[in-house]
Amino acid sequence: MPFLNDQNRMWQEKARNVAEKVVRPLARKYDELQEYPWEIKQALAEAGLLGVWIPKEYGGGGGGVLDLCLVIEQISRACGGVGVMYCVNALGSFPILVGGSEEQKKHWLPKIATGEKLIAFCLSEKFAGSDAQSLRLGAKADGASWVLNGEKKWTTNGGAADLYTVFAVTDANSKSRRISAFLVEKGTPGFSIGKIEDKMGIRCVPVVETVFQDVKVETAQLLGGQPGFGFHHAMGTLDLARPGVAAQGLGLAQGALEYAMVYSARRQQFGSPVNSFQMIQQMLADMASQVEAARQLVYASATSLDRKLPGAGKMAAMAKLYATDTAMKVTTDAVQIFGGYGYMKDYPIEKYMRDAKITQIYEGTNQVQRLVVARNLVKETNALTQLLDAYIPREVQVGYNDPATLAAQKAAEPARS
Ligand code: COS
Numbered sequence: 001m002p003f004l005n006d007q008n009r010m011w012q013e014k015a016r017n018v019a020e021k022v023v024r025p026l027a028r029k030y031d032e033l034q035e036y037p038w039e040i041k042q043a044l045a046e047a048g049l050l051g052v053w054i055p056k057e058y059g060g061g062g063g064g065v066l067d068l069c070l071v072i073e074q075i076s077r078a079c080g081g082v083g084v085m086y087c088v089n090a091l092g093s094f095p096i097l098v099g100g101s102e103e104q105k106k107h108w109l110p111k112i113a114t115g116e117k118l119i120a121f122c123l124s125e126k127f128a129g130s131d132a133q134s135l136r137l138g139a140k141a142d143g144a145s146w147v148l149n150g151e152k153k154w155t156t157n158g159g160a161a162d163l164y165t166v167f168a169v170t171d172a173n174s175k176s177r178r179i180s181a182f183l184v185e186k187g188t189p190g191f192s193i194g195k196i197e198d199k200m201g202i203r204c205v206p207v208v209e210t211v212f213q214d215v216k217v218e219t220a221q222l223l224g225g226q227p228g229f230g231f232h233h234a235m236g237t238l239d240l241a242r243p244g245v246a247a248q249g250l251g252l253a254q255g256a257l258e259y260a261m262v263y264s265a266r267r268q269q270f271g272s273p274v275n276s277f278q279m280i281q282q283m284l285a286d287m288a289s290q291v292e293a294a295r296q297l298v299y300a301s302a303t304s305l306d307r308k309l310p311g312a313g314k315m316a317a318m319a320k321l322y323a324t325d326t327a328m329k330v331t332t333d334a335v336q337i338f339g340g341y342g343y344m345k346d347y348p349i350e351k352y353m354r355d356a357k358i359t360q361i362y363e364g365t366n367q368v369q370r371l372v373v374a375r376n377l378v379k380e381t382n383a384l385t386q387l388l389d390a391y392i393p394r395e396v397q398v399g400y401n402d403p404a405t406l407a408a409q410k411a412a413e414p415a416r417s
Contacts, residue, residue, distance in 0.1 A: 003299075004070070007063065007067065008066060008067055008070055011049075011052055011061070011063055011067040011070050011071050012070040012071070012073075012074060014047050014048070014049060014071075015047075015049060015070065015071040015072075015073075015074035015075055016074045017047070018043050018044060018047050018049065018075070019074045019075050019077060019078040019079075020078065021043075022039070022040055022043040023040055023043075023075055023078040023079050023082050024078035024079065026039070026040060026079075027078060027079035027081070027082065027204075027348075027351070028348070028351070030079075030081065030082075030203070030204035031079075031081060031203045031204060031351055032203075033203075033204075034198070034199075034203040034204070035204065036085070036159075036160045036204065036205065036206055037082060037085065037204050040082055040085075040204075041085070041115065041118070042115075044075075044086060044115070045114065045115030048061055049061075049071055049086070050086075050089060050112070050113060050114065050115040051112065051113025051114065051115075052067050052068050052071055053065065053067070053068040053090050053093075053094075054093065054097075054109050054110075054112065054113040055097075055109075058105055058106065058109035058110055058113065059109060059110030059113045059114065060109065060110075060113040061113070064302070064305075064306035065240060065243055065244075065302040065303075065305045065306050066299060066302040066303050066306055068087070068090055068243075068244055068247075068302070069243050069244060069246070069247035069250075069298055069299065069302045070247070071086070072086060072087045072244050072247040072248055072251060073247045073248075073250050073251040073254070073295075073298075074251065075251065076247065076248045076249075076250070076251025076252050076255065077251040077252070077254050077255035077258070078251075078255065079204070079351075079355075080201065080202055080248060080251070080252045080351075080352065080355025080356065080359075081201070081202040081203055081204035081205055081355055082204060082205075083247075083248040083251055083252070083355075084156060084202050084205055084248060084358075085157065085202075085204060085205040087241075087244040087245070087247075087248060088119075088120065088121065088156045088157045088205070089112060089118060089119055089157070090240075090241060090244055091121045091156075091237065091241045091244070091363070092112075092118075092119030092120050092121045092157070092161065092163070092164075092165050093108070093109065093112050093119050093165075094236075094237040094240045094241055095121070095165045095181055095223055095233045095234070095236075095237045096108055096109060096165070096183070096223070097109070097240075098233050098236040098237055098240070099181070099223050099224040099229060099232070099233035099236070100223055100224060101223075101224055101225050103220070104183065104220075104223065104224075108163065108183065112163075117161075117162040117163050118157060118160055118161040118162055118163070119157070119161050119162070119163045119164070119165065120155050120156060120157040120158055120161035120163070120164050120165070121155070121156070121164075121165050121237070122152040122155050122164050122165060122166040122167060122210055123135070123152075123167045123234055124152065124153050124154045125137065125150070125151060125152055125153050126151065126153050129153075129365075130364070130365055130367070130368050132167075132231070132234060133178070133179070133231055135167060135168075135169065135179065136150055136169065137149070137150030137151065137152060137166070137167070137168045137169065137212060138150055138168060138169050138172070139168035139169065139170050139180065139182065141170075142216070144218065144219050145216050145217060145218055145219065146168075146170070146182065146216070146217050146218075146219070146221075146222065147214055147215065147216050147217075148166065148168055148182065148184070148190075148212040148214075148215040148216075148217065149212055149213060149214060149215070150168070150212055151194065151209055151210065151211050151212065152166065152209065152210040152212075153209055154197070154207055154209075154362070155207065155208050155209070155210045156205055156206070156207050156362075157205060157206065158193055158206055158207065158208030158209075158210055159193045159196070159206045159208055160205075160206055161186065162185065162186050163183060163184070163185055163186070164183070164184045164185075164186070164191075164210065165181055165182075165183060165223070166181065166182045166183075166184050166210075166212070167179055167180075167181050167230050167231075167234055168180060168181075168182060168230070170227040170228065170230070171227065171228060174228065176228075176231075177227070177228030177229070178228070178230075178231070179228075179230035179231045179234070180222060180223065180227040180228060180229065180230040181222075181223035181224075181229075181230040181233050181234070182217050182221050182222055182223065183217075183221045183223060184212075184215060184217055184221065188215055188216075188217065189214075189215070189216070190212060190213040190214045190215040190216070191210070191211070191212055191213075191215045192210075192211045192213075193208050193209070193210060193211070194208065194209035194210065194211045195208065195209045196208050197209075199358075200354050200357060200358070201351070201353075201354030201355040201356070201357055201358055202355050202358055238363060238364060239305070239312065239313040239316050240305060240316075241363055242301075242316040242317060242319065242320040242363055242364065242369070243298055243301045243302045243305065243316050243319050243320070245320050245324060245359055245362065245363045246294070246297070246298045246301065246316075246319040246320045246322070246323035246324060247298050247302075247323070248324075248327075248359055249294065249320075249323040249324035249325075249326060249327030249328075249356065249359045250291065250294050250295055250298050250323045250326070250327070252327045252330075252331060252352055252355055252356045252359070253287075253290070253291045253294060253323070253326050253327045253329075253330040253331065253356075254291050254295075255352060256287075256327075256330055256331040256333075256334035256349060256352040256353075256356075257284070257287050257288060257291055257330055257334065259334060259338075259348060259349050259352070260283075260284065260287065260333070260334040260337040260338070260349070261275070261284060263337065263338055263349075264280050264284065264337050267339075274337070280337060283333050283336070283337060284337075286333075287329075287330045287333055287334070290326045290329065290330060291326065291330060293322070293326070294319075294322055294323040294326040294327075297315075297318060297319045297322050297323065298319045298323050300315065300319075301315035301316050301318065301319035302319075304316075311376070313372070313376070314372065314373055314376040317364070317369040317370075317372040317373050317376075318369070318373055320363065320364065320366070320369050321366040321369035321370060321373070323359075324356070324359035324360045324366060325360060325366060327356040327359055327360075328353075328356045328357060328359075328360055331349075331352040331353040331355075331356040332353055332356075334349050334352060334353075335349050335350060335352075335353050394412060396408055396409045396412055
């Protein structure tokens with residue numbers, strides 16, 4: 001990539017190294033075991049990759065969203081499950097970066113950067129998925145403390161993580177200041193892990209229900225110290241995190257394409273390698289073009305966030321939906337190129353397809369991404385109307401005996417010609 005700078009390439013190279021030396025050889029083992037890969041987490045921490053996105057003043061690597069995406073892409077190329085196991089630490093810690101107080105940043109971020117503490121993000125509930133604002137877990141003030149009661153669903157990293165960013169209702173009567181976020185530590189009395197999900201893909205990372213029964217937390221654990229800003233913190237976090245899921249999709253698509261290239265050169269049918277047949281060549285060419293288009297969008301959206309450019313949230317949603325739809329398409333085509341072998345578990349490619357599916361669903365379904373993009377387009381329409389409206393003809397209802405309508409019709413005529 002010619003436009004990557006030295007810092008970007010340094011992170012990319014480090015990640016590629018860990019991906020090839022540690023992640024790829026262990027990918028199948030942890031997919032089968034459905035267990036958290038502590039040895040891989042250790043390797044990521046030793047390479048300094050767990051703090052890429054955390055500013056240097058808080059003990060991190062000082063990289064941006066683009067650096068984070070480059071790392072996620074390389075890891076996901078080797079294993080989509082490890083890709084999310086890695087990037088969920090960014091998702092969990094972004095609320096602290098977005099809305100945390102200085103004390104909270106100083107206390108938690110250095111520990112997250114070294115891998116001493118793993119973090120998870122608790123927003124979704126059984127009855128609050130896409131409609132995140134409708135969450136029900138409640139937090140009631142009790143003197144200088146808050147008491148949390150309720151449940152969360154699909155907490156990725158749950159059980160492995162030491163710290164949980166938990167979104168709760170603190171003012172049920174308020175429309176726009178209803179929700180606040182709390183930093184809850186593992187081991188807090190009343191906080192437990194419920195059902196552990198048995199998943200189609202990303203099997204090496206736990207996804208669980210988390211249960212909160214009279215969990216008492218101090219005011220110091222309220223994110224940013226002021227109640228009512230939780231939904232803004234959640235949305236700001238998702239804007240930052242979505243290019244990461246996009247990068248996961250990109251890595252999965254790239255990894256599947258590479259396996260398909262190698263296998264189609266090896267596999268002989270009708271006396272020739274199957275990559276000499278035009279139908280396979282067309283598939284490979286389409287897959288590669290789609291992967292490259294996704295890559296450009298992911299890098300551009302990450303750069304827009306790093307530069308705080310207007311429209312960066314829209315770009316993040318575009319990157320997420322495009323790259324993860326590409327992941328599903330390309331991994332499915334890669335299975336097709338492997339033919340009957342591709343469907344079998346002792347070949348590496350079916351795992352890519354299983355791991356890809358969830359990227360279209362989590363951190364906002366791709367339907368929600370389209371909604372975010374469309375809402376932005378509607379907002380942008382006013383300015384465009386001023387520029388373009390005059391070029392679009394306007395029809396008038398003809399009323400033959402109505403002088404006012406005839407006059408309006410006549411007035412509109414010069415604009416048409
Ligand atoms: N950044 C900061 N604030 C934002 C924001 C953003 N990107 N998007 C919305 N907000 C604010 C709005 O400004 C509004 O604030 P006020 O109440 O002060 O006016 C508030 O949040 C509510 O906004 P809106 O009315 O647009 O919210 P909706 O309930 O319509 O929800 C969607 C919008 C659907 C986009 C949101 O609920 C969403 O992203 N859902 C998916 C959730 C998700 O990704 N879950 C997966 C969790 S991780 S596995």
